[in-house]
Amino acid sequence: MTINRQQSARPAIFCILFALFGLLISCGGSTEQAAGKATPSKEASGSRGAVTMKLIQFKPATLEVAAGAEVAWTQTDAGFHTVTSGTVEQGTGGVTPRPDGRFDSSRLATDQTFSFTFDEPGAYPYYCSIHPATMRGEVRVRG
Amino acid sequence: MANKNFARLLAMLLTLALFGAACGSSDEEPEEEVTEQTAASSATGAATLRAGLTELLQEHVYLAALATGAALRGDNAGFTAHAAALNGRANSNSSDLVDAVRSAYGDEVGTAFDGLWRSEGHIPAVVAYTQAVAKGDKTGADKAVADLLAYAETFGTTMNSVNENLPEAAVTDGVKMHITTLKDVIDAQKAGDPAKAASALREAAHHMGEFAATLAEATVKKFPAKF
Numbered sequence: 001m002t003i004n005r006q007q008s009a010r011p012a013i014f015c016i017l018f019a020l021f022g023l024l025i026s027c028g029g030s031t032e033q034a035a036g037k038a039t040p041s042k043e044a045s046g047s048r049g050a051v052t053m054k055l056i057q058f059k060p061a062t063l064e065v066a067a068g069a070e071v072a073w074t075q076t077d078a079g080f081h082t083v084t085s086g087t088v089e090q091g092t093g094g095v096t097p098r099p100d101g102r103f104d105s106s107r108l109a110t111d112q113t114f115s116f117t118f119d120e121p122g123a124y125p126y127y128c129s130i131h132p133a134t135m136r137g138e139v140r141v142r143g
Numbered sequence: 144m145a146n147k148n149f150a151r152l153l154a155m156l157l158t159l160a161l162f163g164a165a166c167g168s169s170d171e172e173p174e175e176e177v178t179e180q181t182a183a184s185s186a187t188g189a190a191t192l193r194a195g196l197t198e199l200l201q202e203h204v205y206l207a208a209l210a211t212g213a214a215l216r217g218d219n220a221g222f223t224a225h226a227a228a229l230n231g232r233a234n235s236n237s238s239d240l241v242d243a244v245r246s247a248y249g250d251e252v253g254t255a256f257d258g259l260w261r262s263e264g265h266i267p268a269v270v271a272y273t274q275a276v277a278k279g280d281k282t283g284a285d286k287a288v289a290d291l292l293a294y295a296e297t298f299g300t301t302m303n304s305v306n307e308n309l310p311e312a313a314v315t316d317g318v319k320m321h322i323t324t325l326k327d328v329i330d331a332q333k334a335g336d337p338a339k340a341a342s343a344l345r346e347a348a349h350h351m352g353e354f355a356a357t358l359a360e361a362t363v364k365k366f367p368a369k370f
Contacts, residue, residue, distance in 0.1 A: 056258030079297030093226025133261035
């Protein structure tokens with residue numbers, strides 16, 4: 001790799017500003033990855049929704065559907081994931097999953113799918129019981 | 144503190160790499176090539192990465208051993224403190240490792256690594272093994288080991304999918320060796336044999352140094368311009 005030096009002031013000022021911006025980013029805190037903070041994804045028809053499990057994440061993390069919609073989860077990662085309704089408590093050295101019994105896919109291998117129909121309006125948090133520390137999602141059902 | 148500085152140093156190295164790319168040549172001014180300096184910077188970057196990963200992965204086994212030792216002697220406060228230092232949401236060994244991976248591989252892979260590293264099949268399974276060993280529960284201990292070995296397979300496959308220079312089998316075997324060496328530490332702690340526990344811990348730490356070298360080399364190979 002070759003570094004090219006230059007003498008003019010204008011590019012140098014730009015470079016200094018760019019580096020300072022990068023340093024500000026690098027010195028910042030860690031990025032919060034909790035589920036539910038992304039903008040909800042609204043499916044087109046209202047009768048179906050789709051979530052993909054990829055790179056240890058539910059994509060989209062938050063899905064909005066109409067009451068009566070069926071949501072299908074597709075597992076694309078190596079290993080296993082689950083789709084388990086409930087919440088996750090953060091502790092000092094780890095997490096404690098709190099399933100609520102509403103739905104649970106059990107272990108899904110690569111390319112397996114799981115579906116659930118949401119009849120009642122409300123917010124339905126869920127998580128992967130194998131990766132509860134970070135892999136969480138929410139389905140928001142509108143009336 | 145040293146690990147947080149390492150994560151920030153990695154991020155700064157990345158920034159400097161981008162800085163070097165952004166400061167492109169000007170049509171108005173003559174350019175000057177500094178290839179020797181660049182080669183030295185690259186060698187320093189790669190060495191810094193390897194040293195940083197070694198420090199973090201060895202810290203991982205030391206904190207794990209401190210946590211399991213505390214658990215086995217019934218020191219709940221000690222276990223809680225070391226578990227937090229090992230795997231807390233922030234200001235922990237796990238969060239520093241995630242930051243280091245994120246600084247090299249980007250946000251999406253960093254998030255995936257965060258989920259993978261904090262999987263129930265990793266540190267919680269080590270805790271489960273320790274708890275099972277403490278009460279003589281062979282079935283529970285065997286299940287925890289099975290969960291850890293399954294985790295090793297998934298870890299190898301996933302890391303290979305984000306970096307083709309990391310052979311799946313090599314990474315899986317590396318994690319399995321980590322599991323085996325740490326298990327030896329826990330078993331020696333349970334047996335009340337401090338000499339054996341110390342010797343096993345040295346072995347576990349040495350292995351992590353080798354594992355860090357494998358990970359660092361593959362990362363440098365994937366992102367030569369960054370390191």
